[in-house]
Amino acid sequence: MEIIEKVHAIKMPFQIKTGKGLILDRFVYVYLIYGEEIYLIDSGVASSRKIICDYLEKSGRSCDELALIIHTHAHPDHIGSTKSLQEISNSATAIHQTETSWLEDTESQLLERPVPGFRQLVEGSVNVDIALEDHDAIELEENIHLEVIHTPGHSPGSISLFIPDEKILFSGDAIPLAGDIPIYDDYQDSVNSLKKLKDLKNVDMILSSWDDPKTFDEAQESINDSIEYLEYIHQ
Numbered sequence: 706m707e708i709i710e711k712v713h714a715i716k717m718p719f720q721i722k723t724g725k726g727l728i729l730d731r732f733v734y735v736y737l738i739y740g741e742e743i744y745l746i747d748s749g750v751a752s753s754r755k756i757i758c759d760y761l762e763k764s765g766r767s768c769d770e771l772a773l774i775i776h777t778h779a780h781p782d783h784i785g786s787t788k789s790l791q792e793i794s795n796s797a798t799a800i801h802q803t804e805t806s807w808l809e810d811t812e813s814q815l816l817e818r819p820v821p822g823f824r825q826l827v828e829g830s831v832n833v834d835i836a837l838e839d840h841d842a843i844e845l846e847e848n849i850h851l852e853v854i855h856t857p858g859h860s861p862g863s864i865s866l867f868i869p870d871e872k873i874l875f876s877g878d879a880i881p882l883a884g885d886i887p888i889y890d891d892y893q894d895s896v897n898s899l900k901k902l903k904d905l906k907n908v909d910m911i912l913s914s915w916d917d918p919k920t921f922d923e924a925q926e927s928i929n930d931s932i933e934y935l936e937y938i939h940q
């Protein structure tokens with residue numbers, strides 16, 4: 706799905722098989738940035754590589770052109786196909802410094818944060834080339850700049866990414882959906898991150914990993930609902 710010429714979204718359906726034979730239907734959005742090379746925000750789950758490469762081929766590009774995979778955080782549905790994509794393209798990888806170890810040793814994440822079906826969702830570990838920090842500026846190309854905004858709470862190293870020239874913000878999983886499974890590592894950090902996103906200036910559109918693309922005005926409402934929902938769950 707084209708958001709703007711330079712930014713495309715792909716919605717990846719996947720299933721989580723729980724130990725008790727239950728199957729949860731989930732989805733995650735990954736985002737492509739088209740420039741002279743291609744940049745990927747999150748890699749989905751293990752089965753996402755083919756969908757991403759097919760999408761690129763339909764638009765006349767190729768997975769070989771992937772130059773950088775930036776992860777909004779290291780949860781399995783965001784790092785799942787990084788290993789094979791990295792092998793095909795020799796792309797660099799980036800993630801917030803707090804979560805490099807979870808990407809470089811995926812088994813360590815499984816030990817610290819056991820998620821049902823983890824090994825089916827994640828292909829394996831990869832080396833991290835760029836450890837990101839809050840306020841980092843990433844110059845992908847002459848005309849494509851990204852800013853890193855640390856938005857912890859959902860996970861310790863969750864980041865949002867902002868393209869000021871296009872007024873587009875990628876929020877990863879930082880904005881929980883009211884009524885959905887609440888996933889947060891730290892309640893107060895999560896609320897603070899939501900307030901930080903709400904107060905951003907010059908944003909036209911918010912692209913989340915688990916919600917459809919929204920204008921900033923629509924997203925304000927979602928963020929208010931999220932804060933209320935988190936407060937309710939926390940109590």
Ligand SMILES: [Zn+2]
Nearest residue numbers: 778780859878
């Ligand atoms: Zn997550």
